[in-house]
Amino acid sequence: MSIIDISEVNPGSHVTLHYRLSLADGTELVNTFSERPATLMLGAGQLAPPLEDILLGLKVGHHSTFQLAQGVAFGQRNPDLIQRVSLATLRENGMVGDDFNPGDLVEFNAPDGGRFAGVLKEVNETSALFDFNHPLAGQAVAFEVKIIGIL
Known part of the structure; x- marks a missing residue:
């Protein structure tokens, strides 16, 4: 039996966080910092998998912004x-x-x-x-996160 460390984000974790997603030019797409934080379950499809991958291993209180190159977050345009x-x-x-x-x-x-x-x-x-491409396919984005709680 393995013990899951709930002090950091793991696959399947329920994570309460504030996050902001914006385009490289600064155009804001989503911002929960000015409202209630979001609670997401990793692996449930609530965030794009590359964004979920960024959260893995982060601890409560972690706050930073990640820059994702064109096509990384939502795939390349096809x-x-x-x-x-x-x-x-x-x-x-x-x-x-x-x-x-x-x-x-x-x-x-x-x-x-x-x-x-x-x-x-x-x-x-x-x-x-x-x-039928994701509307953000091929876009560079900034993903700011602040981890508030992990279950």
């Missing part, structure tokens, strides 16, 4: 994930009649029963162009 979807397919998914505009995030049913999303780029008479 041109194969920019795809046309026929309006017939959108109809089959019950999406005709919905008012979509370029820039909208649209969720789809996956064949395995899950869900996935794409950003609508354009619509024409027969199809719609979607970008």
Whole structure:
């Protein structure tokens, strides 16, 4: 039987923390420092895996900012994930009649029963162009964390 050290963040830990995620240019995406801290379970998909990996081994009270190069936090942009979807397919998914505009995030049913999303780029008479990359794919980000508690 192994003993897990709860004085530091481990896989499966419940971590209460403040965090700020911003683009390299300083554009803030998420900031819990001005509100209640977040409590996350590592491995549950609440943060991107590379961000979770940064937390591993940190102790209560740790406060620092990590710079992640382009594509590290949310993967590189993949041109194969920019795809046309026929309006017939959108109809089959019950999406005709919905008012979509370029820039909208649209969720789809996956064949395995899950869900996935794409950003609508354009619509024409027969199809719609979607970008299924994560919206932050290919971006450099700064990830500031302050660990408040670990369970």
